[in-house]
Structures are given as structure tokens and as C-alpha cells.
Amino acid sequence: MIRRGLLVAVALLVVLQVGVLAYHLALTIAFPYDLNYGEGYVLFDAVRFSRGEPVYVDLQQFPMVRSPYPPLYPLVWSALVPFTGPVFWPGRALSVAALVGLAAVVGCNAWRVRAGVWPSVAAIGLLAASPFVYEWAGYARVDLLALFFATTGVVIAQTCRGWRGVIAAAGLCGLALWTKQTTITATIAVGVALTLRSWRTGTTFGLLIGAPSLVALVWLNAATHGEFMRHVLEGNATNPVLPLRATIYVGTFLALHLPAVAAALWWLRRALGGMPSPVAVYLPIALFAALSAGNGGSSVNYLIEPLLAVALAVPFAWRALPAPAAVLGPMLAATQLVLLVHWPNTFGTTYLGGGALGYTPTPVDAAIGARLDALVRTESGEIIAEPAGFAVRNGRPVYVQPIDLRAEQLQGRWRSEPLTEALASGRFSTVITAYNLFPAEAEQAIQAHFALTESLASPDGLTFQVYRYQSNGAGSSH
Numbered sequence: 001m002i003r004r005g006l007l008v009a010v011a012l013l014v015v016l017q018v019g020v021l022a023y024h025l026a027l028t029i030a031f032p033y034d035l036n037y038g039e040g041y042v043l044f045d046a047v048r049f050s051r052g053e054p055v056y057v058d059l060q061q062f063p064m065v066r067s068p069y070p071p072l073y074p075l076v077w078s079a080l081v082p083f084t085g086p087v088f089w090p091g092r093a094l095s096v097a098a099l100v101g102l103a104a105v106v107g108c109n110a111w112r113v114r115a116g117v118w119p120s121v122a123a124i125g126l127l128a129a130s131p132f133v134y135e136w137a138g139y140a141r142v143d144l145l146a147l148f149f150a151t152t153g154v155v156i157a158q159t160c161r162g163w164r165g166v167i168a169a170a171g172l173c174g175l176a177l178w179t180k181q182t183t184i185t186a187t188i189a190v191g192v193a194l195t196l197r198s199w200r201t202g203t204t205f206g207l208l209i210g211a212p213s214l215v216a217l218v219w220l221n222a223a224t225h226g227e228f229m230r231h232v233l234e235g236n237a238t239n240p241v242l243p244l245r246a247t248i249y250v251g252t253f254l255a256l257h258l259p260a261v262a263a264a265l266w267w268l269r270r271a272l273g274g275m276p277s278p279v280a281v282y283l284p285i286a287l288f289a290a291l292s293a294g295n296g297g298s299s300v301n302y303l304i305e306p307l308l309a310v311a312l313a314v315p316f317a318w319r320a321l322p323a324p325a326a327v328l329g330p331m332l333a334a335t336q337l338v339l340l341v342h343w344p345n346t347f348g349t350t351y352l353g354g355g356a357l358g359y360t361p362t363p364v365d366a367a368i369g370a371r372l373d374a375l376v377r378t379e380s381g382e383i384i385a386e387p388a389g390f391a392v393r394n395g396r397p398v399y400v401q402p403i404d405l406r407a408e409q410l411q412g413r414w415r416s417e418p419l420t421e422a423l424a425s426g427r428f429s430t431v432i433t434a435y436n437l438f439p440a441e442a443e444q445a446i447q448a449h450f451a452l453t454e455s456l457a458s459p460d461g462l463t464f465q466v467y468r469y470q471s472n473g474a475g476s477s478h
Helices: 002-030 039-050 072-078 089-111 118-129 131-136 143-159 163-177 181-197 199-223 227-237 243-256 258-271 278-294 300-320 328-339 363-378 389-393 402-410 417-425 440-449
Strands: 382-385 428-433 450-457 463-469
Touching: 002 089, 002 118, 002 131, 002 328, 039 072, 039 089, 039 389, 072 089, 072 143, 089 118, 089 143, 089 300, 118 131, 118 300, 118 328, 131 300, 143 163, 143 181, 143 278, 143 300, 163 181, 163 199, 181 199, 181 227, 181 278, 181 300, 199 227, 227 402, 243 258, 243 278, 243 300, 258 278, 258 300, 258 328, 278 300, 363 382, 363 389, 363 428, 363 450, 363 463, 382 389, 402 440, 417 428, 417 440, 440 450
Parallel strands: 382 428
Antiparallel strands: 428 463, 450 463
16 A cells, blocks of 8 residues: 555656656747857857858857867757758757657666566656756757767667677767767766677777777868867866865765665665676766766756666666565655655756756746847847857857857967957957856956946846947946
8 A cells, every 4th residue: 555655656746747847848949049058059050060161160260169069969950950040949859859768768778677667657757857857958958969879878788689789889879979978988888888798799899989980080180170179079178177066066966866876876786796787887987977067167967967877777776676675666766756846947946057057938038038139130240149049040150159268268278369359449349248258358358348238137047238349448347
């Protein structure tokens, strides 16, 4: 009777959280303006690919926009641009489709554990209920598609024996790497697990990924005169890791997902006793990789992969419970889902969030976006829009990506003079800020040569500020 009641609670909680997530994602996809700092720049990459323009370019010249990821996601999006135009919804829909695929993958993995339907319900519910999925899955960013490829590759390696499974896993892990390079975690996990089965199998898997990737890397780097390596590898490898930030992020993840993580680690201790499976190897690697959330340019997106690894492991823990303790499975699942309960724009949706992260857009946000969109569309001079989507959707150039320029400057790979001179000379008539991530010299140039003419405070916590160039050089302060 207790177990039945707990299973009913699990089912109700999963339905609740899937409904809340679907509501949030539907409004996010439909919202026509920037919701996340990086969305406009990914859209800009997709538009440039659709036109056959270079993406990995010299940052000392305009456009000073670093493209920090491999090209697969914007390439896929670029195929849709001729039909949809430069708008956000195709990229956001691509991320949501990847999330649906991830739910199917963790559900199928749980079903193959052969412990009934409830481990599948719990695994899908864990994915849908996590606030980090809620906060990030609706954005037009590379993460969800990369994680779909990576997680599917791990599950294929787990469930499909023989060479067809090895080839499929290698293809999926390779696609993940060329969507986002940090998903090398899945490649390492599958490679280690297959090598422990047979060194020939592990070597073949590595060659199937490494050989074509190396050829593509050499070709892309040569075609971009070395800029691909500078954008995608050097630019990310030298980002500073802040120990306190990593501790806060990982600590929050563990606190919110403690029942599921505890169950997964309990199973892992047993699973590592023999020849570990790909899921067993993937779990500790993904949990350790969560420390990369300490990267100064990271966000909650770095906590979705460890969540997926836990969701893959939990069904095995459910099956491994001895008969007298069978009630622990639904008890832990129900407890976990209660811990993660949240509601749009009220509670439980902004853990570790900054700016609009985890915020469901409202009509007020749409009105502010429409005001800025009209300003960008009708402005006669050149503009810099820190929320870059306003420029892209109106067919205007994107000139700078402030946060990455600041990081490049710290590494001595970018000089601010071309940008500050352009700001001082009046090349740009208008600058729109929202995230205040410009390099210090650029911020000083804006304050010295531009006047603040409009400030729009959004309910999501962002304040959009419009600066106009003053020919007399008498700018205004905040």
C-alpha cells in the first residue's frame, strides 16, 4: 500500500513538472527577442553560414565576434535560415527537440534495465524537473543538441554489442564533439569502457572518432588561417576557473539532486566491482566535469551533463535494490521530485541564475523587446547591440561580442584600440547594453562619448540602456 501510494505521488509529480516545463518552453520558443546573452551570437553564426560567410575570423577587425564552438549546431540552423529568416524560434525549437530526444534516450535506457515502467518514469521525471534543464533547455544554444548526441552514444555503447554498436557510438560521440567540445567526456567514458572489454575495440572506437576529427580540424584551421584553433580551442582552454564558483555550482547541484545522486553512487560502487559498463564509467567522469562550471564564462548548462549521467544510472540502482528494500526506489524518486518542484517566475526556477536565466517571458518583456526592435530597425546610423539578436533580426551587422573580447584581452590576444577609436570617432550612432560585459576601455569610451537617452527595466531583472553618440564628446554617466 505504501509503495503504491509513493508510485502515485511519483506519477503526479512527473506530470506536474512536465506540464510546467512544456508551458515554459512554449512561451520561450514563441518569444521573438533575446532571452540569453549568447543566443544572438549563435544566430549570427547561423546567418553567416547560410550566406557562405566566414565565422572564425580575426578579432582585431570587425566583426569582433568569437565563435567559441565547433560548427555543427549553427550549420544545422543555417539550413533553416533561408526559409524562416533570422529569427530565434528555429534554434530554440532545435534545442527543445534535442531535449525530447534526451527524454526518450533516458527512458529507453531505463526500460532496458527491465525493472518495469517506473524507473523510466522516474528518469524522465528527473530530467524534466531539474531547474537547470528548465533554465537552459529553451535557449538557442549548442548544449542540448551536443548532449543528445553524447548521451545517445553512451547508451548505444551500453546496449548494442558488436561492431555496429561501436560504429554507431563513435558516430554519435563524434557529432557531439563537433557540436560542443566539452562533450569529450562521453568519448572518454565510452573509450575507456570499450578498451576494458577489448583493447582492439577501444582502439577502433578511438580511431573512428579521432581520424576524421583530425582531418576536419586540420582543414578548418587551414581554411580559417588558424582562427578556428584560436576561437574554439585556445579561447576556451584559457578561460579562468574560479574554485569558489565551482564549489557553489557543484554544491548547489548536489544539494538539489541529493537523493538521485546518492542512489547513483550507491549503484556505482557495486558496478565498478567487475568490468564497468559505459554508463558506470560515464557517471564519475560527468560528475567530475561539473567542476568546469567554475569557468568564468560558464553557467548552469555545465550541470545538465552530470544530471543526465545520474538519470542513466538511477534505473540500475532501482533494479539492484533487494526485495525487502524495494520501497526505497519510489520513496527516493518521490523525495527527489518534491525537492525540485518549481513554478514559472515564482520559486525554484532561478537557482544560480543571473539576468533572465530561468525567467518565462511575459507581455511586458515583449513590449520592451518591440520598443528596442523598432529603435534598431529605424536607426539611420550604425549600432552596437549587446543583445545581438536585435541587430541580426533586422539585417544589421553584429560588430562586437563584449564578454569574449574581455576574456581575449585578459589573455593578451586582443587589443581594445580599434574598438575604442571607432566608438570615439562616431562610427556608431547608438549603443544598446543589457549585460554590461564590455571591456573596461570600451565602457569608458561609451561613457565619454555617448549619452544615456533611454533605460528600460525588464521584469526579468535586465535593464536595457540606450546610448547615443555626442559629437561634442560630452557623454553622460549612469
